[in-house]
Amino acid sequence: MSTTKLPNTTSLRPDFIWGVSTSSFQIEGATREDGRGLSIWDIHCQSGAIKNRDTGDVACDHYHRYREDVGLMKALGVQAYRFSVAWPRVLPQGWGSANEAGLAFYDRLIDELLAAEIEPWLCLYHWDLPQALEERGGWLNPESTAWFADYTALAAKRFGDRVKRFATFNEPSIFTLFGRSLGKRDCGSEDELHRTIHHVNLAHGAAVDVLRASVAGASIGCIHNRQPCRPASGNEADAAAAARLDVYWNDAFPDPQCRGAYPPSMRTAIEPHMKAGDLARICRPVDWFGLNHYSPVYVKANADSMLGYDFGDKPAGAPLTPIDWPIDPEAFRQTLESVHARYGLPIYVLENGYGSFDEPDQTGAVNDSGRIEFLKAYIEAMNAAASSGVDVRGYFIWSLLDNFEWDSGYSTRFGLTYVDYASLRRIPKSSFGWYTELIKARHSS
Incomplete structure (x- = not known):
């Protein structure tokens, strides 16, 4: 039992959903099994750019151990699990012939979740674009809207009898700002950035229409990473850089998707890439707003960089996680309030979590008291x-498992469950037990 008190959750709805999140490339492994095609992240890992030269080849081996991982979720008591489908696992070339073995894996996973009375929340895209499509221009290619619509149609037809919660994209602002496909780290030009943003927004709208037509009772949203962008100093140049980044990071996708217009400061740059009717094609009715939130970012001016910004120093003395991300639950509360005021949609928090360097003690236990304190503070801010x-209706912790954390590889751990990558053994951390207590307390109240 954890010695940390449970958070105050008295203002949350009686039907509030507690869950956990993962993504395909970060946990599945089996990157060359059963007909899966390569993704941009497989190629990026092959370049040796990841810390410790880590790759996603094995990751947490969830592809073979998914039953064990669903068992962990059942032990937690979560009501929902947000995962993503690996586009190249089900469509190795990104379009054309489907891969039955890949589709069958997600059938097995979904059926296992439903048998455990856990609702599957399926995210269509969490950054692992098929490499075959990247070689055709990726999101810079106007055909990417049709590629994504066809992929969505496949997922809807195969899984829509059992899955009703669908997210189109995870954090489109992140994979566009930091490389047009994220696995490719060069950001190109501002013109390329604007074209990519518009094509991804069009793909979102097309996917919503496909899901509405194909899945009876579908509940659809997009998952947006929203963090306050704050100037790193009091000078005007830093303030201007922070304000500009804030628009691209926080508003470039939800504004056209939910309000039918790009932010005013972007419009001149976006308009050359737009056709008549595009905003109507993007702004399709959605049912909820997916929010990923961790901490504010601090910004300084850099005239030599794209968009004229760089990341600056955090305030002296600010509390930080072990991976140097600011701990600021008040920023989380303010973000929830601003999303509610700006978009007027039910909110599901689909990522919030604490990065650290956990290791087992001499008894084999993993005590992550810092994560527990973080989660308690952030849940109380949500309350x-x-x-x-x-109108916040759910909270999903990132993540169920320690996993491949992109350019940090396996050096950073966000999981409620420790993964010993040598043996692939799963060890629930103290935060796992704490979250279980919280969910039980909510169910019994």
């Missing part, structure tokens, strides 16, 4: 937002 009228 405060709900008490002020914010």
Whole structure:
């Protein structure tokens, strides 16, 4: 039992959903099994650019151990699990012939979840674009909207009888800002950035229409990474850089998707890439707003960089996680309130978590008390937002498992469950037990 008190959750809805999240490339492994095609992240890992030259070839081996991982979720008591489908696992070339073995894997996973009374939340895209499509221009190619619509149609037809919760994209602002496909780290030009943003927004709208037509009772959203962009100093140049980044990071996708217009400061740059009717094609009715939130980012001006910004120093003395991300639950509350005011949609927090370097002690236990304190503070901030009228309906921790954390490889751990990568043994951390207690307490109240 954890010695940390449970958070105050009295303002949350009686039907509030507690869950956990993962993504395909970060946990599945089996990157060359059963007909899966290569993704941009397989190629990026082959370049040796990842810390410790890590790759996703094995990751957590979830492809073979998914039953064990669903068992962990059942032990946690979560009501929902957000995962992503690996596009190259089900369509190795990104379009054309489907890979039956890949589709069958997700059938097995979904059926296992439903048998455990855990609702599957399926995210169509969490950054692992098929490499075959990258070689055709990736999201810079106007045909990417049709590619994504066809992929969505395949997923809807195969899984829509059992899955009703669908997210189109995870964090489109991140994979566009930091490389047009993220696995390719060069950002190109501002013109390429604007074309990519518009094509991804069009792909979102097309996918919503496909899901509406194909899945009875579908509940659809997009998952947006929203962090306050704050100037690293008091000078005007840093303030201007932070304001500009804030638009691209926080508004470039939800504004056209949910409000039918790009932010005013972007419009001149986006308009050359737009056709008549594009905004109507993007702004399709969605049912909820997916929010990923971790911490504010601090910005300084850099005239030599694209968009004129760089990341600056955090405030002296600010509390930080072990991976140097600011701990600021008040920023989380303010973000929830701003999303509620700006978009007027039910909110599901689909990622929030604490990065660290956990290791087992001499007894084999993993005590991650820092994560517990972080989660408690952030859940209480969410409760405060709900008490002020914010319609927040769910909270999913990132992540169920320690996993491949992109350019950090396996050096950073976000999981409620420790993964010993040598043996692939799963060890629930103290935060796992704490979250279980919280969910039980909510169910019994």
